Amino acid sequence: MVAADSQTILVTGGAGYIGSHVCKAVAEAGYLPVTYDNLCAGHSWAVRWGPLEGGDLIDAARLDEVMRKYKPAAVIHLAGLIVVSESVRDPAQYYLNNVSGSIGLLDAMRRNGIEQIVFSSSAAVYGEPEMTPMPEAHPQQPVNPYGTSKQMIERVLQDYARAYNLHSVSLRYFNAAGADAGGEIGEAHPVETHLIPLVLEAAAGKRHSVAIYGEDYPTRDGTCIRDYIHVSDLARAHVLALHYLDNSVGAHAFNLGNGTGTTVREVIEVARRITGAVIPVRLEPPRPGDPAILLADSSRARQLLGWQTPHSTLEQMVSSAWAWQQRAHAGQQVMV
Numbered sequence: 001m002v003a004a005d006s007q008t009i010l011v012t013g014g015a016g017y018i019g020s021h022v023c024k025a026v027a028e029a030g031y032l033p034v035t036y037d038n039l040c041a042g043h044s045w046a047v048r049w050g051p052l053e054g055g056d057l058i059d060a061a062r063l064d065e066v067m068r069k070y071k072p073a074a075v076i077h078l079a080g081l082i083v084v085s086e087s088v089r090d091p092a093q094y095y096l097n098n099v100s101g102s103i104g105l106l107d108a109m110r111r112n113g114i115e116q117i118v119f120s121s122s123a124a125v126y127g128e129p130e131m132t133p134m135p136e137a138h139p140q141q142p143v144n145p146y147g148t149s150k151q152m153i154e155r156v157l158q159d160y161a162r163a164y165n166l167h168s169v170s171l172r173y174f175n176a177a178g179a180d181a182g183g184e185i186g187e188a189h190p191v192e193t194h195l196i197p198l199v200l201e202a203a204a205g206k207r208h209s210v211a212i213y214g215e216d217y218p219t220r221d222g223t224c225i226r227d228y229i230h231v232s233d234l235a236r237a238h239v240l241a242l243h244y245l246d247n248s249v250g251a252h253a254f255n256l257g258n259g260t261g262t263t264v265r266e267v268i269e270v271a272r273r274i275t276g277a278v279i280p281v282r283l284e285p286p287r288p289g290d291p292a293i294l295l296a297d298s299s300r301a302r303q304l305l306g307w308q309t310p311h312s313t314l315e316q317m318v319s320s321a322w323a324w325q326q327r328a329h330a331g332q333q334v335m336v
């Protein structure tokens, strides 16, 4: 329940996978999350903790209308396109939505006197790791337009903090996984490209097999290492970032990862154990642009935001994703 006098937070992309978990965390912290989403990848059924306002980031008049209606104290900005391979094939879409769209949102905030934003950024701003784990000061050389679009907005945010007193926290997500324990929301992308849901779809018999993209990487079993982080832990960081902005000015960035590296084969093994299914695999060539290892140093978020990751063991992430997948399979949610 949200108190009648609670502060309103505008959540762009609040109907998406991470966005819906953020809305739940924001509501649990006593705010009212208002979702602004064009539903190109999100779902109206995932908007459960506050109103849904349809609209595009590039629609300035609609943004003004929604901001005037709710007078949000801050914005959490997650709306954006997220498929790395698509960003390589069709960069124009990514620069239009993720860059022009975000700048449009920031300018609407300026017009409406909103001075705080939490921005959904990505480990993709770093590109190929030069050191492992990666701290925030790691050089940024994104290797695809998706990562570049996130880096560009972080840069814009630095300039907007100096020039316009628009203060920000950019959260650089590593690999979001799992689903909320309540079973109402979970991962349901229009086109699934992420490892854990694909593995679980194979476990459920919705796919014949799961691809392993490369097994000659310089890792302990030859497959890529990633830093998986439970989406509910990720969501909680957005609330902590709002609190942080109440006491700090400027543009800040934090890595959000668990600091534990897991190989593709290890993910599949844990999924086999949890689901009891065989999960056939097929070997495919490495996916272009996939670094061997992506591992976060998130000590800054732990120290300055007080962030903790109580849900982020691999077992918790895979079993919560599996519970969600089975509900979806049982027709309780429509998965597309």
Ligand code: UFG
Binding pocket: 082, 084, 122, 123, 124, 146, 174, 175, 176, 193, 194, 195, 196, 198, 210, 211, 212, 213, 214, 224, 225, 226, 264, 287, 290, 294
């Ligand atoms: N993988 C497979 N088979 C699959 C899918 C993925 O072997 O069918 C492997 C990938 O090669 C990678 C790992 O599983 O090594 C994880 O892949 P995901 O697609 O789940 O996630 P990524 O690490 O590619 O992407 C994540 C975020 C992106 C972000 C990127 C940063 O989802 O938004 O990290 O580099 F851009």
